[in-house]
Amino acid sequence: MTLTELTLSGSRLAQVADYPAGSSYGPRRLPDFELVWLLTGSARLTLVPRAACVEAVDYTLLPGDLAVARSGDRDHYAWDPRVPSRHAYLHFTVDALGSLPDPSRWPAMRKFSDLPLLEALCDYLLALAADGSESAWHRSTQVLHWLVDLYVTGPLPHDPMAGLPAPVHVALEKVRDIWTRDGLRLIHVQELASDAHVSTAHLHRVFRASLGVGPARCLELVRLWQAATALQRSNATVSEVGALCGYPDRFHFSRRFRSLYGMSPREVRYQSGALDFAGPLRRAGLLGLAQRLLAPIRPSL
Structure with a gap:
């Protein structure tokens, strides 16, 4: 500045x-x-x-x-x-x-x-x-x-969705719409592929080519990031946080969470230090995209 x-x-x-x-x-x-x-x-x-x-x-x-x-x-x-x-x-x-x-x-x-x-x-x-x-x-x-x-x-923020292939862009806009309406529920790749009018295999290929990860992994990183944040910034139970972020099965949630952060949801809750929950997204180059997916959709005037 x-x-x-x-x-x-x-x-x-x-x-x-x-x-x-x-x-x-x-x-x-x-x-x-x-x-x-x-x-x-x-x-x-x-x-x-x-x-x-x-x-x-x-x-x-x-x-x-x-x-x-x-x-x-x-x-x-x-x-x-x-x-x-x-x-x-x-x-x-x-x-x-x-x-x-x-x-x-x-x-x-x-x-x-x-x-x-x-x-x-x-x-x-x-x-x-x-x-x-x-x-x-x-x-x-x-x-x-x-x-x-x-x-x-500026800084005039770079749009993390700019330049993405059309099927990826359509799928991600669909994710924004669903998460705004329904919360961070699990979204099956078939649902996104259908909206983008491509096969699931093709959507997976263009996702990996443009973002480095497939659609399921991309969205899971976002959901687990939000789960980790909720564990430290709310009084909701582990089960409630899991359900909030698209994991209705507590044990499945704990396994997926540990595979990403190296500790259980309960252990994260009682960590007193400042943990970099966004680290996996940042290292994958997806943090800006994650923030865009979670941003509110403002109605057009």
Whole structure:
């Protein structure tokens, strides 16, 4: 992170602007930097960078988009021709870039869906603006530092499911759906293969080729990881934890658990040290995928 080296000043509290359908704003030459995020409606943003040799570029902004115009840029907004538009904005100056790249290399737009933390920070800036106090102004400046740093450099998380073969991707999305609905129950490979419209043998082959393990082993590593965590962070019995993670037979659960962690579920429960339950997943390169499978599926707006 470059946050400790980045220095911003002249920032003001975030503001909200409304525009009638079909209206426009600009062109204007920006004396400072401006962050803009759409709340309702849409806009066509035309940016002419300050470098004379660079041509104008058009961007379509929708709710969920965050854009930055840099000092010296010329911008022009054409607002949604059908409905009123509302956007939030905030101006700032950059006194020291730290390790950030030159602003000419900053992305002109990010999507909140790429990094949901950006949306949370923007929401917080609006909440601070509603407060309007001196302390809110100072906190707003702190939040702006985080926002600019993350906007420019990320980290934009790598999607662990990106680039996987279609049958594997479909099967894993099916796993997410089932585990969200039913909990960490055992899922037979035949069920996943049927959903992916391939044979069980083919699904096993593409799983091993892309992830290094077969589907049954992949999902078992996740279930046992969650079982180990539950044993140390709940008062549920060993049988209850096993059933929660797809092992209704306590003895089968204990055997599978010991084969992975080298100790019984009961022994893990009384370990006082910090055990790396995610170690098997990390060594297999599957920890990011496991976290994705366990993440809640948020409803689309």
